[in-house]
Amino acid sequence: MLTFDGERIPERVVHAKGTGAFGYFEVTNDVSKYTSADVFNGIGKKTPLVVRFSTALQNIGGSDLGRELRGMSVKFYTKEGNLDLLCLQMPVYLYRDPIFFLNLVHAFKRNPQTHLFDFTAQWDLATQRPVINHNFFWTLADYGIPNGYRRMDGFPIHTYEISNKNGERHYVRFNFRTEQGFSAITSAQAAEIQSTDPDYFNRDLYNAIEQGNFPAWKLEMDMMTPHDIQNVDYDPFDVTRLWKNGTFFTVQIGRLVLNKNVENQFRDIEQGAFNPGHLVPGIPGPPDFLFRGRRMFYRDTQNYRLGRNHNKIYVNMPLYAKTYVRDGRPPTRLNMKNAPNYYSNSFNGPIPYVDEKRPREKLQVLESNAIDLEPLSYFYNHILEDEAHRQRFIENIFMSLVPVTPPVVQRALKLLNLIDRDLGRRVRIGYEVALAQSQAERAAQATPPPNLPIRNFPTAEGPPEHPPTKGAHSIRIL
Missing domain, CATH: 2.40.180.10 (Catalase core domain)
Structure with missing residues (x-):
């Protein structure tokens, strides 16, 4: 144990x-x-x-x-x-700055209080850091749930x-x-x-x-x-x-x-x-x-x-490996047997690999923190191949906005309108309808149905309304 x-x-x-x-x-x-x-x-x-x-x-x-x-x-x-x-x-990633990863994971994992996936946190981050939205769009389209890994x-x-x-x-x-x-x-x-x-x-x-x-x-x-x-x-x-x-x-x-x-x-x-x-x-x-x-x-x-x-x-493990890393926590495998554990040596120990054919010139990449909304507009107008796919994409967006707090919703709708006016307009209309339906459903659930039968629960002074089922286990504290 x-x-x-x-x-x-x-x-x-x-x-x-x-x-x-x-x-x-x-x-x-x-x-x-x-x-x-x-x-x-x-x-x-x-x-x-x-x-x-x-x-x-x-x-x-x-x-x-x-x-x-x-x-x-x-x-x-x-x-x-x-x-x-x-x-x-997806053919696009969520961010360019490697240190941003921890914030992204925290927002898209479970809420620390409810332990539920939290659309408010996701849309809050998406409106604060719009760089993630291109990947977010792919996820909200049909590409978000493929029909199996194959x-x-x-x-x-x-x-x-x-x-x-x-x-x-x-x-x-x-x-x-x-x-x-x-x-x-x-x-x-x-x-x-x-x-x-x-x-x-x-x-x-x-x-x-x-x-x-x-x-x-x-x-x-x-x-x-x-x-x-x-x-x-x-x-x-x-x-x-x-x-x-x-x-x-x-x-x-x-x-x-x-x-x-x-x-x-x-x-x-x-x-x-x-x-x-x-x-x-x-x-x-x-x-x-x-x-x-x-x-x-x-x-x-x-x-x-x-x-x-x-x-x-x-x-x-690679197919072939020689190393001076040994004597650690398992697995150590053969631990390089009796090969010398220092470099350099005269006994055919492993030597560092140098790629002589690697390009000698290095490319310097200058990166920008600016956010370009053009790829998101292109996704909506050209990657989504037909109106049916576009409608499913819009439905996934406004349904995910229904549980989101109103200030974050307004920021999201503003961002969507900046990406494409037609997208922003259709999401706003769908959101208002879905929100009204959700509020009506909650109101109906809060009102008890009429003429519910009233059950008399037993009190400490009297026996239960129904005797225990025959053969049921009972426990007595002695």
Whole structure:
């Protein structure tokens, strides 16, 4: 029992509820002129991998059907080390300043008093820090509840620098496009499914793989040259916006296929440690400030959850690893046996890796705190492909505003009007109707129905109105 008391590790602060599977990545196109990364070179080459899918806000026992962000974290076990691509089902992120993350999580998690998800806090932050609204719009549209993990895309968000064997650079955004075809479910459909199967996403993925319907995604990269980067009329490193059509070209890389369910969720998924700082030669990584913060924060949280040796847990181990880190808390594996534990040495100990082909020039990215509402207007008028989708989006907005305090509602309506007058007008009308209906329902619930029968409850002096059921347990205090 004492072992049982302390056997659990802390759950993740975000992305706690999830599932995953093993599979492989197969190269289908020659991209050697863009990157020297071994994992993406050699048509037909297969690389083993593990993928973890998750909801962002739910606790481990929560529902898969909430309207929120979802993650798709991919760990490639390459010959040059592990490559981790941490994706969302949205192509835009929530913020640019890495320190803002803690405020965002506090606002979008549970209220400290009611312990309920709090729309007032969410809209309060959204109106105070409008940078989050582009992602918030994607969440409130149909993209907020995909029809299972198999039918959603994955976007690693950042603009990555990649380089070829000659040190020539390109800048790319990776995209995992589902081969099952993207599809979504409405809020009403999600509520109906949730009433009978809150683990719908996890069950759907597991059953598909067990039945041999292996889910697959095409990996492609939208690409710009260094010349393009410096001549576009927007910041291509801004993770809160899309690249504009006509400013990039797209290159296919290969296919990701999941063909094996895990044997033990805790061993293979709960202990999984994904870090955007896990990169390989040929992919130097994103140069933006958000990435600099994330590659530190992820390792720190994994040290807290799993311990300093979390990279020696089986699911996190690279194919080949030599290190001077040893003698710590388990797991230590072979602890490097009798290899010298100092550097430099004369006995073939590991040596630091230097990528001689990495570009020698560094790109300096100058970032701005200014908020541009144009991407949100573009989303409303062009990303939402038809009037039916636009109406569902508006309904999700004004229904989320009904429980919000009036001052925050007025700020939200003003912001929506600045984004697009038609959007602001339609949300205001829908909000007023929904608020009136909500107030009428509360008034009806507060008035007791007429002619309710009055039940006489027993008093301390008399016997109960009905005797105990025959055979029921009774307790006597002696």
